[in-house]
Amino acid sequence: MDDELTIQSDSSLTVEQAIVNLQGQDLGLRVYAAWWLGRFRVDAPEAIDVLIAALEDEDDRTHVGGYPLRRNAARALGKLGHHRAVPVLIQALECSDFYVREAAAQSLEMLEDLSCIPRLIELLNDQVPGTLPATEPPHMAQPFDAILEALGTLGAMDAVPDILPFLDHDIPRIQFAAARAMYQLTPNPQIASQYGERLVQALSHEDLQLRRATLADLGAIGYLPAAEAIAQTLAENSLKLIALKGLLEKQLLYTTPLELSDGAIKVMGLMDDLL
Secondary structure (H helix, E strand, O other): OOHHHOOOOOOOOOHHHHHHHHOOOOHHHHHHHHHHHHHOOOOOHHHHHHHHHHOOOOOOOOOOOOOHHHHHHHHHHHHHOOHHHHHHHHHHOOOOOHHHHHHHHHHHHHHOOHHHHHHHHHHHOOOOOOOOOOOOOOOOOOOHHHHHHHHHHOOOHHHHHHHHHHHHOOOHHHHHHHHHHHHHHOOOHHHHHHHHHHHHHHOOOOOHHHHHHHHHHHHHHOOHHHHHHHHHOOOOHHHHHHHHHHHHHHHHOOOEOOEOOHHHHHHHHHHHHHO
C-alpha cells in the first residue's frame, strides 16, 4: 500500500494494519479498526471493501442481540464519503439492531444519496419488519431523530405528511428533529421561520443534552435569527461556536468574494466574543 495512505494514531496503527485487523479474528481489534478507519477518514478502496463486508458480520454480537462492529462500520462508511456504500447502508436500515439502523441513517444523510428516501420513510413509519427497539430508555422503536434529520437534509418533500405528526411526539428531541426537518422542507420562508423559532425556544430547555442537540440542529439548518440566542445558550462555548459556524457557512453562500453579508458579519462578531 502506498506510503501516503499510512496514518499514525495515538497507538501507531497504520491503514494497512487496520485493514488487516478488521479482517482478523480478534473482535476487539476489529471493532477498533472500523472506528479508526472512519475517525481518520481513510480514502482507500481496500478500506471501503472491508467496511462493507463488516456490515454483514455475525460474529461480534452482544447478549441482547446488538452488532457493535456493524455499528462502527456503518458510521465509518458515512465519513469516508463513497457512494459505493449506499446500497449496503440502505440494507442496514433493516438490521434488527436499533443502533446499526441509527448509524446507517446518519451515514446516508452524509452521503446525500436520494435513493434511500423511500426506505427511510418506511422506517419512520415503523414499517420495516424484524427490527428491535433501542435497548436504552426511552426504548424507541426506531431512531426517529436520525431518520427525520436525514429526510430534512435530503430534501424529501414527499415525506412531509409523515414528518408532521412527529412535531407532537412525546420525546422532546424527536419534536425538535421534526422541526429541523420541516424548516428544511418548507419552501415558504415565513412558515419555515416558525419551525426555526421553535428550535430557538428549545435553547432555553432545562435539559442540557437537549440544548446541546438543539445547537447542532440550528447550526445544521443555518438559521440566522438564532445567532444571538445561540451565543447566550447555557452550554459549552465549543458547541456554540460549532453552531455559529454552521450559520456563517450558510451566510457565505449569499456573499460575493469581496463583500460579506450583514448576517455573516454579525455571526463572526458573536464568534469572536466566545473565543
